[in-house]
Amino acid sequence: MKPSGKLYLIPTTLGDTTNNEQAQQNNPMDVLPQTVRRTVEFIDDYIVENEKTARKFIKSIAPEKVQATLCLSALNKHTAVSEYNKMIQPCMEGKNVGLMSEAGCPAIADPGAAIVKLAHEKGIQVVPLVGPSSILLAMMASGMNGQGFTFNGYLPIEKTEKKNVLKNLEKLSSDKNQSQIFIETPYRNNKLLEDILQALQPSTHLCVAADITLPTEYIKTLHVADWKKVTVDLHNRPTIFIIHKM
Structure with a gap:
């Protein structure tokens, strides 16, 4: 029997470093180890969220790779579960397959977990x-x-429900001495920050980490009371929010 191939979980950059002014300041290989480049060079079958951006990323770190040899399968919220077996079939045939997220590490806050x-x-x-x-x-x-923390994904969109969830996370953080991490769709970041400052107690710590690893990186931890004195625009900037109530 032919040995099966391997499923490689291939990390990508945390922002677009391939075709704009930002790309001139931030080479993908500044934040990715050479192992990623070498792996991409020998794999032709990929499971990706978006074919266009995946091809662009592959070209940026392995420019000599012939794009015509690539076989990319799309995995996103529209993909039927019945398609999953077909995506990893190349592994069953002895080929290696690469799983890539749109940003960062695959299978973490990412649909790739089902493939893994x-x-x-x-x-x-x-x-x-x-x-x-x-x-x-x-x-x-x-x-x-950093000894006790929880990633909560996206919070509810509806204002009252969101406020209740924020207060519950604040209480959980205090009761368990646990950092609570969450995210938002980038174009809603400013609204979420506004809601956080309205819902949480002044003494609660809040960390806002935007554009991580990019030239525009912004990371700051302050009490909620002090955040109310700060002006920052998070619109369309990938951002992580963390709260901790001592």
């Missing part, structure tokens, strides 16, 4: 590669409790 689970069920070896995780980098830079 299926790979384990099929006996396929899963190989995670080192790369930037906005969640961990924000936690590292926050100065908050």
